[in-house]
Amino acid sequence: MPICPPSSDSSSPGSGGRAWVFHGLALGVAAAAAAAAAYLYRRPGGFRSRAVGIIPARFASSRFEGKPLTPILGKPMIQRTWERVMLASSLDHVVVATDDERIAECCRGFGADVIMTAESCRNGSERCCEALQKLDKHYDIVVNIQGDEPLIEPEIIDGVVMALQRAPDAVFSTAVTALKPEDASDTNRVKCILDNQGYALYFSRGLIPFNK
Numbered sequence: 652m653p654i655c656p657p658s659s660d661s662s663s664p665g666s667g668g669r670a671w672v673f674h675g676l677a678l679g680v681a682a683a684a685a686a687a688a689a690y691l692y693r694r695p696g697g698f699r700s701r702a703v704g705i706i707p708a709r710f711a712s713s714r715f716e717g718k719p720l721t722p723i724l725g726k727p728m729i730q731r732t733w734e735r736v737m738l739a740s741s742l743d744h745v746v747v748a749t750d751d752e753r754i755a756e757c758c759r760g761f762g763a764d765v766i767m768t769a770e771s772c773r774n775g776s777e778r779c780c781e782a783l784q785k786l787d788k789h790y791d792i793v794v795n796i797q798g799d800e801p802l803i804e805p806e807i808i809d810g811v812v813m814a815l816q817r818a819p820d821a822v823f824s825t826a827v828t829a830l831k832p833e834d835a836s837d838t839n840r841v842k843c844i845l846d847n848q849g850y851a852l853y854f855s856r857g858l859i860p861f862n863k
Contacts, residue, residue: 699791702812704742705782706732707768707775708758708798710751719754719798729754730761731801738805741812742794748782792816814849 708719708729715721719729726734729747736745746764749755750772755765766785772778779795792815794808807826814824827843834840838856846852853859 699816701743701788701790702741702792702794703783703786703790704736704739704745704794704796704808705766705779706736706745706747706796706798707772707778707782708747708749708751708754709772709778710749710754711770717753719749720757723801726761727757728801729758729798730763732796732798732803733758733761733763735801735803735805736796736808739808739812740805741809743790744786744788746782746786747798748778750778 706729710717710719712718720727722728723731733745733747736742744764746766747754747758748766748768749758750768750770752767755767758765766782768778768781768785772781775795775797779793783790783793792812794812796803796808811824811826815821818824827845830840830842835858840856842853842855842857842859843851844853844859855861
């Protein structure tokens, strides 16, 4: 199964500016500049019709422990994210994948479906894969939505799903936004170069081209 790299430290299309969707022909690239990354669970032939949104969330973060449960205007961050994801029209199902019962209990409390995953998952992509294997139904497209994106735009989620549906040769799609001049030298902002058909050519934390 193709795995899309996590994007927890990349620039968010929801933070301002127009977002574009590109198609990926191959995997194994560095972390993509995306707020939502969709990757394909392949099925020979046919239209990719069924899409599931999976929100990986863990409590034991080394940088911000308990971040999914941090309140934002009276609601935990994970609830804010889930509510935005539920507005996407392209998803047939949305689940939260977590390894912590505190997060699971919180999510069940506001009505989210929860799948428990192993603590050994090294990143959100591995957590999504485990959750996918535990789902009862088959899905053609899996959208990996960062649990710390309470302002994610539903239109971006729909965009990455439609990109995969329209490009049968694509393995994954993600969203990018125009780079702000002040972020050019920030290595936490992953840069992407696209061709004129919206296919990704390069990913880099430095400027492209960049003289090391």
